Amino acid sequence: HLPDIPFNIETLLIVLPYSIIIALVGLIESLLTLSLIDELTETNGNPNRECVGQGIANTTTGLFGGMGGCAMVGQSMINIKSGGRGRLSGIAAALFLLSFILVASPLIEQIPIAVLIGVMFMVVIGTFEWCSFRLIGRIPLPDTIIGISVAVVTVFVDLAVAVIVGVILSALVFAWQHAKEITIKMSTNAEGIRVYELYGPLFFASVSNFQDLFNPKDDPDEVIIDFKHSRVADHSAIEAIDKLAERYLKRGKTLHLRHLSPQCRQLLKKAGDLVEVNVLEDPTYRIANDQSR
Numbered sequence: 564h565l566p567d568i569p570f571n572i573e574t575l576l577i578v579l580p581y582s583i584i585i586a587l588v589g590l591i592e593s594l595l596t597l598s599l600i601d602e603l604t605e606t607n608g609n610p611n612r613e614c615v616g617q618g619i620a621n622t623t624t625g626l627f628g629g630m631g632g633c634a635m636v637g638q639s640m641i642n643i644k645s646g647g648r649g650r651l652s653g654i655a656a657a658l659f660l661l662s663f664i665l666v667a668s669p670l671i672e673q674i675p676i677a678v679l680i681g682v683m684f685m686v687v688i689g690t691f692e693w694c695s696f697r698l699i700g701r702i703p704l705p706d707t708i709i710g711i712s713v714a715v716v717t718v719f720v721d722l723a724v725a726v727i728v729g730v731i732l733s734a735l736v737f738a739w740q741h742a743k744e745i746t747i748k749m750s751t752n753a754e755g756i757r758v759y760e761l762y763g764p765l766f767f768a769s770v771s772n773f774q775d776l777f778n779p780k781d782d783p784d785e786v787i788i789d790f791k792h793s794r795v796a797d798h799s800a801i802e803a804i805d806k807l808a809e810r811y812l813k814r815g816k817t818l819h820l821r822h823l824s825p826q827c828r829q830l831l832k833k834a835g836d837l838v839e840v841n842v843l844e845d846p847t848y849r850i851a852n853d854q855s856r
Contacts, residue, residue: 585631586618588633588721588723588724589617589621589631589633589723590614590617590633591723591726591727592633592635592722593614593633594610594613595636595722595723595726596634596635599640599690600643604643604648617633620632636722637683637687637690640686640689641682641686644686644689695710705736705740708732709733712728712729712732713725713728738766738767738768741763741766741768741769742768742769742771743769743772744762744763744764744769745762745763745764745769745772745776745793746762746763746776747759747776748760748762751783755783755785756783756786756787757782757783757785757786758786758787758789759776759777759786759788759789760791760792761788761789761790761792761793762793763792763793764793764796765793765794765795765796765800765803766796767796767797767799767800770800770802770803773800773803773807774803774807777807779810779811779813779816780814782816783816785816786816786817786818786819787818787820787821788804788818788819788820788821789821790821790822790824791821794824795823795826795827795831804820
């Protein structure tokens with residue numbers, strides 16, 4: 564039967580945050596399980612179909628007062644180790660589980676907990692890639708720390724939470740490493756204009772190093788920053804360009820931007836009046852017609 568709760572906006576605001584969190588955790592764990600099964604069976608699953616099927620099943624289950632669920636690594640490994648490969652194994656598992664709940668629950672209660680623990684231990688032993696221990700010391704230190712952190716969180720919290728922690732740590736390491744990669748190549752053209760060729764992405768983590776690369780005091784009246792080998796990634800990069808332009812403007816000098824990608828131009832366009840620099844348009848070349856007259 565449907566739960567006896569008032570269907571109003573207050574109830575929705577209470578339920579919605581938790582339902583979103585549970586749905587995300589379930590989807591992450593299901594997709595991880597699908598990835599593991601694909602690796603073991605050398606097949607390619609359909610993540611979109613898995614997510615849609617899980618959503619429909621959990622919604623239908625909730626209408627009948629049931630509890631939602633998702634794919635689990637342990638149960639899926641038992642299925643694979645037992646020879647299950649197709650859809651029939653999943654249907655059979657669901658039907659047997661239903662029969663156990665409705666008819667054979669007294670028999671299930673007679674199975675010792677130690678037996679179930681032994682089964683799960685064998686699943687763990689078969690799932691874990693023991694050869695990964697040999698990689699410690701051969702891979703970069705940040706990757707080792709991330710791997711150990713994810714393993715610890717998996718044991719003490721949950722697999723889905725561990726994935727989120729791993730993604731966050733990987734993003735922070737990526738930002739830290741790429742923040743140091745931004746460099747410039749300086750030259751002066753025939754017109755006496757200083758040209759800075761920028762290398763590396765310009766984003767929130769690299770804006771500090773970006774500011775230190777330029778010296779408006781010693782530069783000529785016109786300066787060009789060439790973004791042919793770089794790109795503007797976020798709002799922090801736009802602010803960094805604007806601050807650099809202000810430094811040149813205070814000394815009566817002009818800053819130009821050149822070879823911006825279409826995505827970078829779109830970011831600068833959305834920024835509106837924030838960025839007060841001159842963007843040099845790339846020249847458009849016509850194809851010569853070789854037909855003889």
